[in-house]
Amino acid sequence: MLAALWLVFVAVPTEREMGIVQRIFYFHVASAWVAFLGFFLVAGASAVYLWSGSAGADRLAQAGGEIGVLFCTLVLVTGPLWARPIWGVWWTWDPRLTMTVILWAIYASYLMLRAFGGNDDAVRRYAAVLGIVGVLDIPIIIVSVRLLRGIHPAVITRNEGGSGLVDPWMRAGLGVSALALILFAAWLIALRVRTARLTDEVAALRRQVAEAA
Amino acid sequence: MRGAGAILLKDLRIEWRTRESLASVFVLGVLLLVVFTVAHDPEPEAAPALAPAVLWVAFVFTGLLGVQRGFLLERENDCMSGLLSAPVDPAAIYAGKLLANVVLLGVTQAVVVPLVGLFLHVDLWGVLPGLIAVLSLGNVGFASLATLFAAVATRTRAREVMLPLLLLPLLVPLLIGAVTATRAVLGGGLGAARDGIAVLIAFDVVFVVAGWLLFAYVVRD
Numbered sequence: 349m350l351a352a353l354w355l356v357f358v359a360v361p362t363e364r365e366m367g368i369v370q371r372i373f374y375f376h377v378a379s380a381w382v383a384f385l386g387f388f389l390v391a392g393a394s395a396v397y398l399w400s401g402s403a404g405a406d407r408l409a410q411a412g413g414e415i416g417v418l419f420c421t422l423v424l425v426t427g428p429l430w431a432r433p434i435w436g437v438w439w440t441w442d443p444r445l446t447m448t449v450i451l452w453a454i455y456a457s458y459l460m461l462r463a464f465g466g467n468d469d470a471v472r473r474y475a476a477v478l479g480i481v482g483v484l485d486i487p488i489i490i491v492s493v494r495l496l497r498g499i500h501p502a503v504i505t506r507n508e509g510g511s512g513l514v515d516p517w518m519r520a521g522l523g524v525s526a527l528a529l530i531l532f533a534a535w536l537i538a539l540r541v542r543t544a545r546l547t548d549e550v551a552a553l554r555r556q557v558a559e560a561a
Numbered sequence: 562m563r564g565a566g567a568i569l570l571k572d573l574r575i576e577w578r579t580r581e582s583l584a585s586v587f588v589l590g591v592l593l594l595v596v597f598t599v600a601h602d603p604e605p606e607a608a609p610a611l612a613p614a615v616l617w618v619a620f621v622f623t624g625l626l627g628v629q630r631g632f633l634l635e636r637e638n639d640c641m642s643g644l645l646s647a648p649v650d651p652a653a654i655y656a657g658k659l660l661a662n663v664v665l666l667g668v669t670q671a672v673v674v675p676l677v678g679l680f681l682h683v684d685l686w687g688v689l690p691g692l693i694a695v696l697s698l699g700n701v702g703f704a705s706l707a708t709l710f711a712a713v714a715t716r717t718r719a720r721e722v723m724l725p726l727l728l729l730p731l732l733v734p735l736l737i738g739a740v741t742a743t744r745a746v747l748g749g750g751l752g753a754a755r756d757g758i759a760v761l762i763a764f765d766v767v768f769v770v771a772g773w774l775l776f777a778y779v780v781r782d
Contacts, residue, residue, distance in 0.1 A: 484768070489734045
């Protein structure tokens, strides 16, 4: 995995053409994919949790939410860094940008719910319900933000980053960086799930000790 | 279905006897209307353009308040446990609460909308049927998620903050659809509002069904 990451850092500089800022694109787009995968993981694991009540599915949903928000934040940070020199503004209410920031807010509130709710079964169920509702919201958000285009000046119709990828090296760079980030995120999620499981085990042991004493 | 009807009647009767929630929500709606308009300080000719946004932001906030109150009442004497132990399907409770919220939202709007017409110089008579259609669709969508998450938020710590925090991002597509449709209706008629109304209908269908299915998990135990 680290080897894959290292490969990206070496491979990407070889195909810079549009100036140095364009390199951020490989991480930006790959992060967006990872964030989406994270959000769908939340929904899938939440549905499994509601269905079966398995603690593992709940931990997986939590990890997916945290990693999804993390990578969504990366998207929202790398995007403006690129947009400032290319578009001239840090932010614009383009449909895609609007959608990303709404998604970020939904899953940030998911994490808030878990943080405020404490650690009991009811909160896990609430979080699962929110995780499912959040994903159901995604297609509606996508359709609804298109309505905004009519109101806001379309500064950015050349936003189609994909169309600029003529050089096969660029496609390779994107593919490799996406793969690396997905593997990296999977590793983070696995770590996070294990941490959550250990936390639960420690809590259970502590209860046992308290009862014994 | 009868269970849902009974809950709808119960909620409306409680509201009718105290009229507390409606009174506070109505005053808040008028206040928000004044605050937004004053904050924008529009030219008289520009005022009508402001109407859709002002209307919907006011409805979202008054709705948040009203729905939350409804569930706090259920909590006060542990009425929710009573409801759950009654031989009614949780889905029927959801349906009853949803309808009660839709009715209460509608009653508030029946007062606030004419005031918007008055304050912001919008001629409402000609577009009334279209406006009512858009408002009803928006109310159903709002109530579908608000009913579900009010039950969630009242059971967590920091519940006053939690409901808007959970609800507002999820409601953004509804808000976009509703404002677009309202603007189109005020400007010309239902035909122009097609896209916005399509978003509203999709939102309503998806989340009424989702709430119907998921409500049982929220109130269980």
